[in-house]
Amino acid sequence: MPKRFFNTFDDFKKNLHRYDASLIDYNGNSIPCIYINSNRYHDIIRKVAGKKLAVDVLLDLFHDSRHVFVDILMNYLDYGFDENYLFYANDMPQFFEALAKTGLIAIAPSNGETISEVNLLVIQLPRKDSAESGYNQMMEIINKAKHSDKV
Numbered sequence: 700m701p702k703r704f705f706n707t708f709d710d711f712k713k714n715l716h717r718y719d720a721s722l723i724d725y726n727g728n729s730i731p732c733i734y735i736n737s738n739r740y741h742d743i744i745r746k747v748a749g750k751k752l753a754v755d756v757l758l759d760l761f762h763d764s765r766h767v768f769v770d771i772l773m774n775y776l777d778y779g780f781d782e783n784y785l786f787y788a789n790d791m792p793q794f795f796e797a798l799a800k801t802g803l804i805a806i807a808p809s810n811g812e813t814i815s816e817v818n819l820l821v822i823q824l825p826r827k828d829s830a831e832s833g834y835n836q837m838m839e840i841i842n843k844a845k846h847s848d849k850v
Contacts, residue, residue, distance in 0.1 A: 702759060703770055703783055711761070711768050716784045718809040722797050725821060730803045731794045732819070733771070733784050737808035744820065746778055753777065754822045756804065758795075758833040760788075765844040767837050769795065771804070773822070788837050789844075799834035802827030 705711050718734040752775070759770040767788040774781040788795060798804055806820040824830055 701781065701783070702772070703785075705761065705768075708763075708766070711766075711785070711787075714785045716786055720784075720786060720791065720794055722793060723805060723807075723819075725803070725805065725819070728801055728803070729797045730801050730805055730821070731798045732805040732807050734807050734809040735782075735784075737810035740806060740808040740818075740820075743775070743780075743782075743806070746780070747775065747820075751777075752822075753825075756822065756824050758830060760833055760837060762837075762840050764840060765847075767840050769833070769837065789841055792834075792838060792841065795830075795834045795837060798824070799827070799831040802830060 703714070705714065716733070718736065720731065720733045722729040723732045755774040755776055757772040757774075759772060761768045761770070769786050769788045771784045771786070772781060773784075786794070802824045804822050804824065806822070808818060
């Protein structure tokens with residue numbers, strides 16, 4: 700799974716995920732959902748449909764003690780491909796809180812199709828504790844930045 704490196708704040712901004720992300724209701728739970736290009740979504744579904752699916756998910760945190768970016772790396776094991784989604788975490792702590800609570804993350808097409816279980820790929824994190832740790836670290840940084848802004 701390729702770890703990405705960013706050198707400047709502009710590098711982060713240029714590599715932010717282009718589509719939306721939100722919380723959706725899935726079996727009565729709020730789970731984080733990443734919307735991706737519809738063609739890419741359908742390509743992923745064609746590759747994994749009807750087969751055993753194992754996805755290694757890594758949250759890579761970058762911060763400067765004020766701004767927190769999270770690069771979500773998904774390695775689709777045994778399929779030979781991976782995906783990266785970079786988010787500005789300061790604007791979406793609820794997304795990462797839901798990830799830490801449920802240990803689930805969903806992928807859906809971005810073309811406005813109605814989200815349902817039919818067009819939703821839900822992935823269980825192999826290690827929920829790493830999402831919890833990442834969320835706690837992220838919130839510690841964000842809260843310190845908010846506190847220093849008030850001083």
